[in-house]
Structures are given as structure tokens and as C-alpha cells.
Amino acid sequence: MRTRRGQGNIRRQVRTREDGSKHIFWEARPYVTDRTGMRKRLCIYGASCAEVQDKLVKLRSHQFDDFRVARLWLSDYLDTWLATIKSNRQHRTYELYEAAVRNHVKPNVGTVRLSELRRDHIRDLFERKMSSVGSRMKQVVYRILSSALTAAVEDDIIMKNPCLRKDKPRHTPGELTFLNKEQALSLVEAAKGEEHYALILLALTSGMRQGELFGLLWSAVHLDGGYLMVRAQLTKDQDGNPALTAPKASRARKVDLPAITIAALRSHQKLQEPKGPWVFADINGEPLSEDRFVRNHFHPLLKKAALPHIRFHDLRHAAATLLLAAGENVKVVAERLGHSSAKMTLDVYAHALPTLQKPATAKIDEIFSNRRLDGRLKDKQTL
Structure with missing residues (x-):
């Protein structure tokens, strides 16, 4: 099929795969000239002639856009993208994205032209340049690049997203830090009266x-009912002020409370001054600062209890592992934690509890014990 002068012919191509099947596609090889006067030949593919024609029209429109795209750095585009999504993300999420771009993307591939970004750049970023970075952060960077480049395709800034799903980094669970039963009891004992x-x-x-x-x-x-409802989490707004947003799972959940916790909350409510809506507040009645609490209260408490240095968030891991080690149903534990499924709970905690294998082994041993098997053999011989 003939096209405009300089756009190249659109040709039907047939390739034979290794299994003998035929792959049919359409191809055009137009010339483009960038702002520096450099003339290059591109290869454009599509499943149909019309698809290739449409891509050629888009390509031609880009050439008349003062070659803005051809000269746009990836770092500059990501700055624009971050500014665009800021109002639609929670403050902490935006801070995470901004830090990931600043610390990992810009130093490694920020000086690549957006129009010249290829799959090789993405793979090299994760496999070599970020080889010492944790798998969670790699997944964050992948999510950022995938979303930003998808937006670039939708806005007709680039023709194709080079950030492919097959190149998504896999998460390798690290070592969980959690308190065992004795350590948890020591922490509670040290906190009494605090x-x-x-x-x-x-x-x-x-x-x-x-x-x-x-x-x-x-x-x-609801202390009389012995439970509480998790409906929100404390975050920060765009100005850094405390704000309530939906919990991570975006749905409320009920958490039943043991008697010792109910008693502690009753006492806390009675002594709390000034009275206010927040369960845990500062002397001004405002939400308790997480960072200040950890620095001024939690870390000194760990030292008082002679416990290793852990994060306050690790108490969540302790709660989960203590319940699982006590034989609680994993589905019940998942519901208390707010996990979307029991599988997620097992993925996070199963490898951290090798001692759970021992009770299982004992049960199997009981089922297949020699005494029971011998008894069954004797019964068969009697018959």
C-alpha cells in the first residue's frame, strides 16, 4: 500500500515460527528527521494495515510538534507525571514515588531521551544498576515506570511502553523481625505504668x-461489646498535616479485643486529658505523632525491657506470628490483620515460623504410628 512521500510503503509480512505456524503482520519503514537534522529510519508494525496507517499519522503529527518529544528527557517527563498524579495519591504514596524517582530512576536512566527509552534500559536498570536494592523498592520503581510510560502512550507522547510485564521484578521476602512470646511478655511488663x-x-x-x-x-x-472497628488510618495530606484516609485494604474490619486490652483501654480513657476524639493523642488533644512516639517512648521502652532494636510496625508481625504459633486458624489471623486473603498471610509469615512444622509432623506420626498400623494388620489377619 502506497503512503505519503517519506512515510514508506506499508507491506504485508509473513514469518514462520519455530513450530511451523505463520505470523502475519504489517510493516512500514518511514524516515523521520529530528530537530538536529539527523535523518533516521524507523520500523513500525501492526496487526493490520489500518493500524500501521494510524501509527504513521500519529508519527507525522509528532514531527510537527517542534520535535518536543524527541528531545524530552525521561527525568523531565517523570517530574511532569509526578505533578499530575500528586492530587490523586495519598501523601505518603506520593513521597514514596518522588523518593524512588529521585534516588533510583534519575541517577540511572534519567538522562535517556523518552523517545529513545528501550526495554534494554529497563532490564539493565533492575538487573545491574539496582542489583543491591531490595525487591520491594524494585517493584515500586517498576510500578512508577509502568504507570508513567503507559500515560505517555495514552497521551501519544511515545508509541510503545518499553516497561513490559514480563520484566517486572519478583519480590523476595526478607527476614521478618518479630518478638517471640517471652520477648512480647517482657515488653508488656516494661510498659506497665507507662x-x-x-x-x-x-x-x-x-x-x-x-x-x-x-x-x-x-x-x-466498643469496650462494652469487646471489639473495635478499623475504619481509617492516619496519614498526612499534601501540606504534611494529619489526615484520616481509608485503611490499606480500603474496607472496614472488626477486631475482637481480649480482656486485658479492654481493661487497659478503659483505664487509658479514664485518665486521658484533654478528652477528645482520638484514642491516642498528645497533650494538645491532637493525634499522637508516630515519629515522636517511636523516638521518645518506644525505643526507650525496648531498652528498658532489654529487647533488640525493632520497628514499632514489627509488633504487628509479633501479633500475627504469636497467633499462628498458638494454632489459630490462618483465615482468622488474616481477617484480624486486614489481609485480602489467607494466602497473603501465609506468603508473609509461613517461612518465618518453621516451628509450625513440628506439630504437623507429630500429627502425621500419630496417624501412621506403628501401634495403629499393627492393630489394623491384626484385624485383617483375623478376617
Whole structure:
């Protein structure tokens, strides 16, 4: 099929695959000239002649756009993309994205032209340049690049997204840090009489996320009923001020409370001054600062209890592993934690609890014990 002068002919191509099947596609090889005067030949493919023709029209429109795309750095485009999504992301998520772009993308591939970004750049970024970075951060960077480049395709800035799903980094679970039963009891004992005893106890007995604990309102706590509702988490808005948003799973959940925690919360509510809507508040009645609490109260408490240095969030891991080690049903644990499925709970915690294999082995041994097998053999011989 003939096209405009300089756009090249659109040709039907047939390739034979290794299995003998035929792959039919359409191809055009137009010339383009960038702003520097350099003339290049491109290869454009499509499943139909019309698809290739449409791509040629888009390509031609880009050439008349003062070659803006041809000269746009990836780092500059990501700055624009971040500004675009800022109002649609939670403050912490935006901060995570901005830091990931600043620390990992810009130093490694930021100086690549957006129009020249290829799959090889993406693979080299994850396999070589970010080889020492944790798998979670690699997944964050992949998610950023995939979303940003998809937006670039949708806005007709580039023709194809080079960030392919097959190149998505896999998450390799790291070592979880959690307290065992004796350590958890030591922490609770050390916290007795302290200002934030109820907070420590609730974290260990509920498995709530850090933001859910600090964003807890008295209106969600039903002490007479022995439960609380997790409906929100404390985050920060775009100005860095405290704000309540939906919990991570975006749905409310009920968490039943043990008697010791109910008693601690009753005492905490009675002594709390000034009275206000927040369960855990500062002297001004505002939500308790997470960073300040960890620095001024939690870390000194660990030292007092002679415990290793852990994050406050690790109390959530302790709550989960203690329940699983006690034989609690994994589905029940998943519901308390707010996980979307029991599989997610097992993926996170199963490898951290090798001792769970011992009870299972004992049960199997009981089922197939020699005594029971011998008895069955004797019964058969009698018959």
C-alpha cells in the first residue's frame, strides 16, 4: 500500500515460527528527521494495515510538534507525571514515588531521551544498576515506570511502553523481625505504668497497622461489646498535616479485643486529658505523632525491657506470628490483620515460623504410628 512521500510503503509480512505456524503482520519503514537534522529510519508494525496507517499519522503529527518529544528527557517527563498524579495519591504514596524517582530512576536512566527509552534500559536498570536494592523498592520503581510510560502512550507522547510485564521484578521476602512470646511478655511488663501502655498492648494483641492505631477514634471503640472497628488510618495530606484516609485494604474490619486490652483501654480513657476524639493523642488533644512516639517512648521502652532494636510496625508481625504459633486458624489471623486473603498471610509469615512444622509432623506420626498400623494388620489377619 502506497503512503505519503517519506512515510514508506506499508507491506504485508509473513514469518514462520519455530513450530511451523505463520505470523502475519504489517510493516512500514518511514524516515523521520529530528530537530538536529539527523535523518533516521524507523520500523513500525501492526496487526493490520489500518493500524500501521494510524501509527504513521500519529508519527507525522509528532514531527510537527517542534520535535518536543524527541528531545524530552525521561527525568523531565517523570517530574511532569509526578505533578499530575500528586492530587490523586495519598501523601505518603506520593513521597514514596518522588523518593524512588529521585534516588533510583534519575541517577540511572534519567538522562535517556523518552523517545529513545528501550526495554534494554529497563532490564539493565533492575538487573545491574539496582542489583543491591531490595525487591520491594524494585517493584515500586517498576510500578512508577509502568504507570508513567503507559500515560505517555495514552497521551501519544511515545508509541510503545518499553516497561513490559514480563520484566517486572519478583519480590523476595526478607527476614521478618518479630518478638517471640517471652520477648512480647517482657515488653508488656516494661510498659506497665507507662503513659502509652494501652497503645503497646493494643498493637501486640490486635495486629493493627501503625497508621490504623494512631488514627483510631473512640467512636470506633466498643469496650462494652469487646471489639473495635478499623475504619481509617492516619496519614498526612499534601501540606504534611494529619489526615484520616481509608485503611490499606480500603474496607472496614472488626477486631475482637481480649480482656486485658479492654481493661487497659478503659483505664487509658479514664485518665486521658484533654478528652477528645482520638484514642491516642498528645497533650494538645491532637493525634499522637508516630515519629515522636517511636523516638521518645518506644525505643526507650525496648531498652528498658532489654529487647533488640525493632520497628514499632514489627509488633504487628509479633501479633500475627504469636497467633499462628498458638494454632489459630490462618483465615482468622488474616481477617484480624486486614489481609485480602489467607494466602497473603501465609506468603508473609509461613517461612518465618518453621516451628509450625513440628506439630504437623507429630500429627502425621500419630496417624501412621506403628501401634495403629499393627492393630489394623491384626484385624485383617483375623478376617
